[in-house]
Amino acid sequence: MSQPFSCTASVPELRDIDEDNGEFWVGNPFMFSNVKENLSAYERNGCFLNDQNGSFLDMSYLSGSDNRGDSRTVVSADIDNDGMPELFVRQVGGGALVVYKNNFPQTNWLTISLRGDKSNSAGIGAKVIVTAGDLTVHRELYPVVNFLSQAPANVHVGLQNHSQVDSVKILWPSGEVTLLKDVKANQHLRVFEADGHTEAL
Amino acid sequence: MVGCDAEKDLSNPIEDGTNTADSPDSTESNQTLAIPEEDARYLQDVEHFGGFVLGDRAFPKINEAIKNQDWGAFESFFAPEFEGEIFIWDEAVTSKFDFASFETWTKDSPRTTLDRAGFIEAIKQLRERFTKLDRSGFKVMQMTPEAHGQFDKPWRGSFKLSMAGRNQDGGVAFLSLKFSCRIASISEDTPDATGYILSCAPYEGKHGTAERFLMEDITQDTGITNLGLRDNWKHDYAEGQTRPFVTGGIFANDFNQDGNTDFLLTDLDGLFFYVGDGNGQFTEQSIQVGLQRFVKEPVALVADFNNDTFEDLIIGQNLYVNENGKKFRKLTEEEFTVPLAKRLGSMTVVDFDKDGLLDFMEVGVIVKEGAHGWINGDENKERATENRLWKNLGNFKFKNVTQPTNTIGLGTGAFSAVWFDANGDQWPDYMTACEFGQNDYFLNNGDGTFRLAELPGSHGGFSMGITVADIDNDGFGDPYLANMYSKAGERIVGNIRSGLYENYDQDIATQLEEFVSGNELYHNNGDGTFERIGRKVGVNDVGWAYGTGAVDLNGDGFQEIYAPVGFQSVTEDKPDG
Numbered sequence: 078m079s080q081p082f083s084c085t086a087s088v089p090e091l092r093d094i095d096e097d098n099g100e101f102w103v104g105n106p107f108m109f110s111n112v113k114e115n116l117s118a119y120e121r122n123g124c125f126l127n128d129q130n131g132s133f134l135d136m137s138y139l140s141g142s143d144n145r146g147d148s149r150t151v152v153s154a155d156i157d158n159d160g161m162p163e164l165f166v167r168q169v170g171g172g173a174l175v176v177y178k179n180n181f182p183q184t185n186w187l188t189i190s191l192r193g194d195k196s197n198s199a200g201i202g203a204k205v206i207v208t209a210g211d212l213t214v215h216r217e218l219y220p221v222v223n224f225l226s227q228a229p230a231n232v233h234v235g236l237q238n239h240s241q242v243d244s245v246k247i248l249w250p251s252g253e254v255t256l257l258k259d260v261k262a263n264q265h266l267r268v269f270e271a272d273g274h275t276e277a278l
Numbered sequence: 279m280v281g282c283d284a285e286k287d288l289s290n291p292i293e294d295g296t297n298t299a300d301s302p303d304s305t306e307s308n309q310t311l312a313i314p315e316e317d318a319r320y321l322q323d324v325e326h327f328g329g330f331v332l333g334d335r336a337f338p339k340i341n342e343a344i345k346n347q348d349w350g351a352f353e354s355f356f357a358p359e360f361e362g363e364i365f366i367w368d369e370a371v372t373s374k375f376d377f378a379s380f381e382t383w384t385k386d387s388p389r390t391t392l393d394r395a396g397f398i399e400a401i402k403q404l405r406e407r408f409t410k411l412d413r414s415g416f417k418v419m420q421m422t423p424e425a426h427g428q429f430d431k432p433w434r435g436s437f438k439l440s441m442a443g444r445n446q447d448g449g450v451a452f453l454s455l456k457f458s459c460r461i462a463s464i465s466e467d468t469p470d471a472t473g474y475i476l477s478c479a480p481y482e483g484k485h486g487t488a489e490r491f492l493m494e495d496i497t498q499d500t501g502i503t504n505l506g507l508r509d510n511w512k513h514d515y516a517e518g519q520t521r522p523f524v525t526g527g528i529f530a531n532d533f534n535q536d537g538n539t540d541f542l543l544t545d546l547d548g549l550f551f552y553v554g555d556g557n558g559q560f561t562e563q564s565i566q567v568g569l570q571r572f573v574k575e576p577v578a579l580v581a582d583f584n585n586d587t588f589e590d591l592i593i594g595q596n597l598y599v600n601e602n603g604k605k606f607r608k609l610t611e612e613e614f615t616v617p618l619a620k621r622l623g624s625m626t627v628v629d630f631d632k633d634g635l636l637d638f639m640e641v642g643v644i645v646k647e648g649a650h651g652w653i654n655g656d657e658n659k660e661r662a663t664e665n666r667l668w669k670n671l672g673n674f675k676f677k678n679v680t681q682p683t684n685t686i687g688l689g690t691g692a693f694s695a696v697w698f699d700a701n702g703d704q705w706p707d708y709m710t711a712c713e714f715g716q717n718d719y720f721l722n723n724g725d726g727t728f729r730l731a732e733l734p735g736s737h738g739g740f741s742m743g744i745t746v747a748d749i750d751n752d753g754f755g756d757p758y759l760a761n762m763y764s765k766a767g768e769r770i771v772g773n774i775r776s777g778l779y780e781n782y783d784q785d786i787a788t789q790l791e792e793f794v795s796g797n798e799l800y801h802n803n804g805d806g807t808f809e810r811i812g813r814k815v816g817v818n819d820v821g822w823a824y825g826t827g828a829v830d831l832n833g834d835g836f837q838e839i840y841a842p843v844g845f846q847s848v849t850e851d852k853p854d855g
Contacts, residue, residue: 168509
C-alpha cells in the first residue's frame with residue numbers, strides 16, 4: 078500500500094491482510110499484471126462536453142459511451158458520412174473493440190482532405206481555418222497517434238447551423254496558401270495544393 | 279494497491295502473455311521506503327481501515343440501502359446527533375444545450391443545514407428523481423484519523439455519492455455529489471455497525487439530463503467482429519502468466535482513396551483489415567489487400583512515404599507499400615533497410631523538415647531494461663527509452679537523424695507522441711507521454727534541429743497517452759495527457775499530504791501529488807508555453823487513463839474530450855487498488 082519510490086522496490090506487507098474479505102497485497106505495483114487482482118478496475122470512460130467557454134461538462138453517462146472495459150485508445154471517424162463522428166474504442170478487456178454511433182442532433186459540417194503538391198501528398202502538418210459567420214475553427218492536420226492508434230488524415234469541422242462556409246484557408250507545410258470562398262456545407266472535399274481546385278469525395 | 283504500470287509490461291509492451299512471471303524475489307527489497315517502516319505500517323493501517331474496511335465492506339451497504347430505497351436501513355448508518363448539509367438545488371449553475379442540460383454546484387454554492395431526518399429525506403428525494411437506477415455508488419475518496427494513530431476516535435474524509443438511470447421525464451440522468459465527512463471511528467466491526475456517520479457536507483455536485491443517450495453501441499451492426507481479437511476478460515491466462523497491458527491497436531486510413539475510412543486492427547492474436555463503405559458497414563479484407571492475418575504486432579503506422587498519394591503501412595518491423603489502392607506489398611529487406619525496433623511505445627508520422635517527404639518517429643524504443651527509476655529515480659540517470667527520428671530520403675530509404683536533430687528525448691519511458699505547431703512558427707514541434715518522468719517537449723528550430731522546452735509542473739505526469747486539441751479555436755494546440763491513477767494511491771498520498779510527515783521531501787511530495795492528480799490538459803498560452811488546467815476545467819477526474827481523444831461530437835465546432843480508462847479488471851465486486 079505504501080508508495081515505493083523505485084520501480085524495482087517491493088514494499089513488505091507490514092500488517093495482516095483480510096484475505097477472507099478480498100483484501101490483497103501487491104508489494105511491487107509493477108508486478109500487478111502478474112497477479113489476478115483489480116487495479117483501477119471497471120472504471121468508466123470519461124466523455125466531456127466542450128462548453129465553448131474554455132470549460133467542460135461531464136457527459137460520460139449521458140453520452141452512453143462510458144463503458145467499463147479496460148480501454149486503451151480511441152479513434153473518431155464519420156463512418157456513415159452524416160458528418161457526425163463515431164467513436165472506435167479499443168480495449169484489452171470487456172470487448173476488444175466497441176463502436177459508438179453518434180446520435181447527437183444533426184448539425185452542418187465540412188470534412189477536408191488534402192492533396193499536397195510541394196507538400197507531402199496528404200498535407201500532413203497543414204493548418205486548416207474554417208470561418209462560417211461568427212464561428213472560426215482552427216485545426217492542424219495530423220493523424221494523431223494517442224496510444225497505439227491513428228486518426229484519419231483529414232479534418233472534420235462541425236458548423237453548428239451554418240449551411241455555408243465563408244472561407245476555408247489552408248496553410249500548407251510548403252508555405253503555400255489556399256483560400257476557398259463560399260463553400261457549401263455537408264460535404265467531404267479534397268483540396269489540391271497545386272491549383273486550389275477541389276473534388277467532392 | 280498502488281497505481282503504476284507493470285515492469286514486466288514496460289519491458290515488453292508487446293508481451294504476448296505466454297512468459298512466466300519473474301519471481302517476486304528477483305525484485306530488490308532494499309531502499310524500498312523513503313519513509314520509516316513504522317510510518318509505512320501506519321499508512322497501511324490507515325488504508326486498511328479507511329479504504330478497505332469502510333470503503334470496500336461498510337459503504338457498499340449504504341449504497342444498497344439507497345439503491346433499494348430502504349430508508350430505515352439508510353438512516354441506521356447516521357448518528358442520532360448527525361449534522362448534515364445539502365446544496366440548495368435551485369442555486370445551481372446551469373448549462374443548457376438542445377440535447378442535454380447540466381447543473382453544477384461547487385464548494386461556494388449555497389447550502390442548507392439539516393438534521394438526520396432532514397438529510398435522509400433530502401437523499402430520498404434525490405433517489406426518487408430516478409424511476410430506474412442503472413448504477414449507484416457510495417465510495418470513499420479520502421479518510422484519515424483526526425488524531426494520529428487513534429483509529430477508535432473520529433476520522434475525517436470524503437466520499438462520493440452517485441446515481442444514474444432513467445428519470446421521471448423518461449430521459450436519462452446522472453447525479454454525483456462529493457461530500458466531506460466525519461466518521462465516529464473505524465474498526466473491524468464497522469461493516470456491521472450503525473450510527474457511525476457523524477456529519478457530512480457537499481463540496482461538489484453535478485447533475486445532467488438528456489432525452490436519450492447521445493451515442494449508442496453499434497459494434498454488432500458494423501460488420502466488424504471481436505472474434506479473433508484478444509480480450510483479457512475472456513482469455514485464459516495460466517498461473518504466473520502476465521496479462522498484457524496492450525493487446526493491439528486501431529489505425530484509421532483510406533487505403534483506396536474512396537473517401538471512406540478503413541481500419542487496420544492490430545492484435546496479439548493476429549491482424550484484421552476492414553474496408554469501410556461509407557454507410558457504416560465494414561468488410562474484412564485482410565487477405566484481399568495483401569496482408570497476412572498471423573502478423574501479431576500491435577505497433578503500426580499509416581503514411582504515404584513515396585508520395586504516390588496511396589497510404590503505405592508499417593506493421594511491426596515491416597513496411598508495406600500500397601500499390602494503387604488495391605494491395606499492400608511487403609518490401610523486401612533490400613528495399614526497406616530500417617532496423618525497426620521490436621519493443622517500443624508507438625510510431626508517429628511528420629514532415630519535420632517540410633521537404634515534402636513524410637518522416638517518422640519511433641517513440642519510446644526500449645534501450646535498457648529497468649533503467650527507469652521511479653519517483654526518486656534521480657540516482658539512476660540511465661536512459662530507459664529513446665525516440666528515433668527517421669528522415670525520408672525517398673524511394674523508401676530513411677536516415678536516422680535522431681542525433682543531429684536532438685530528438686532522442688529524455689528517456690523517461692515515452693509511450694506516444696503528438697506533433698503540432700506549439701508556438702506558431704509554422705514548424706512541427708513534438709510532445710510525448712512518458713511513464714516514468716518528465717514528458718518530452720521539443721520545439722523545432724526550423725533548421726533541422728530541436729530544443730528542449732519547458733512544461734509547467736515539477737514532474738509531468740506518469741503519462742500513458744496524449745492527444746492534442748484546440749479547445750478554444752485560437753490556433754494553438756492544447757495537449758491532453760492521459761495519466762496513471764489509482765484510488766488507493768490517491769488516498770495514501772492524501773494521508774502523506776495531510777501533515778503526517780512534515781519533513782517529507784517537498785520535491786517527492788509534489789511528484790506524488792501529480793501522480794494522483796489524474797489527467798492533465800495543457801492550455802497553450804499562444805506562444806508554446808502552457809498552463810495546466812485539467813482540474814479547473816473538469817477533465818482530470820477519470821481514473822487510470824490511456825490514449826485520449828479530441829473530437830467534435832456535437833458539431834458545434836469545438837472539440838470534446840474522450841478519455842479511455844481502466845487498467846486491470848479481474849474480479850467484479852472485489853476490492854480495487
